[in-house]
Amino acid sequence: AQSVTQPDIHITVSEGASLELRCNYSYGATPYLFWYVQSPGQGLQLLLKYFSGDTLVQGIKGFEAEFKRSQSSFNLRKPSVHWSDAAEYFCAVGTNTGTASKLTFGTGTRLQVTL
Amino acid sequence: DAGITQSPRHKVTETGTPVTLRCHQTENHRYMYWYRQDPGHGLRLIHYSYGVKDTDKGEVSDGYSVSRSKTEDFLLTLESATSSQTSVYFCACRGGIEAFFGQGTRLTVV
Numbered sequence: 500a501q502s503v504t505q506p507d508i509h510i511t512v513s514e515g516a517s518l519e520l521r522c523n524y525s526y527g528a529t530p531y532l533f534w535y536v537q538s539p540g541q542g543l544q545l546l547l548k549y550f551s552g553d554t555l556v557q558g559i560k561g562f563e564a565e566f567k568r569s570q571s572s573f574n575l576r577k578p579s580v581h582w583s584d585a586a587e588y589f590c591a592v593g594t595n596t597g598t599a600s601k602l603t604f605g606t607g608t609r610l611q612v613t614l
Numbered sequence: 615d616a617g618i619t620q621s622p623r624h625k626v627t628e629t630g631t632p633v634t635l636r637c638h639q640t641e642n643h644r645y646m647y648w649y650r651q652d653p654g655h656g657l658r659l660i661h662y663s664y665g666v667k668d669t670d671k672g673e674v675s676d677g678y679s680v681s682r683s684k685t686e687d688f689l690l691t692l693e694s695a696t697s698s699q700t701s702v703y704f705c706a707c708r709g710g711i712e713a714f715f716g717q718g719t720r721l722t723v724v
Contacts, residue, residue, distance in 0.1 A: 505656075510639070531711055533712060533713075535715075541714040541717065541718075542704060542716055543646060543657075543706075543717055544714040545712050545713075545714070548712050549713060550711050571616075589656060589657065593711070593713075596649075600645055600662075600664060600704070600708070601645075601647065601662050601672070601692045602647065602659070602708070602713055603659065604649075604656045604657040604658075605656055606655060606656035607653060607656045
């Protein structure tokens with residue numbers, strides 16, 4: 500069964516500092532990997548996705564993530580955080596094996612940005 | 615956002631009553647999902663559907679049932695609501711690789 504681990508429950512960074520959110524997954528085959536962001540009281544918005552090809556993927560709002568198969572990781576990064584990036588971030592792994600197709604989410608990392 | 619509408623957006627119900635949440639999509643996506651979100655647990659999959667009348671259980675399916683009689687609608691039913699089912703429920707749809715989410719339904723069972 501697939502699973503996702505986000506080891507950091509809560510992270511605080513200063514505005515303008517760099518950011519890295521960790522994500523480790525468990526899945527037997529090549530996974531589809533995603534990062535979603537959720538602002539308070541809102542639904543989830545897709546930041547970026549990986550399913551094949553270049554292991555460094557670019558997303559919206561200046562985010563990027565790197566797929567490392569050897570480490571089973573898909574960490575999210577941003578060079579310079581803005582106060583509006585404060586939100587909760589979810590990593591997810593997906594499959595596309597017909598009837599078994601589903602997404603599994605991590606428990607999330609809450610990002611606080613100090614001014 | 616794949617035109618996903620969840621209804622109702624907020625509901626308070628009493629223990630033991632049945633509750634049905636509705637998810638409606640306008641993009642003809644094949645896959646639909648129901649998740650619940652609770653602090654410290656992230657999103658957990660309740661049930662999902664891979665076509666009309668084709669559904670399967672997720673990791674937290676006890677106490678929930680689903681139905682999908684049309685491509686665009688996916689219903690989640692709590693047969694007899696309990697306080698442990700107080701949560702925020704999200705519907706998601708997926709036609710290709712990524713999933714799109716509705717705005718959520720906040721359900722409180724008192």
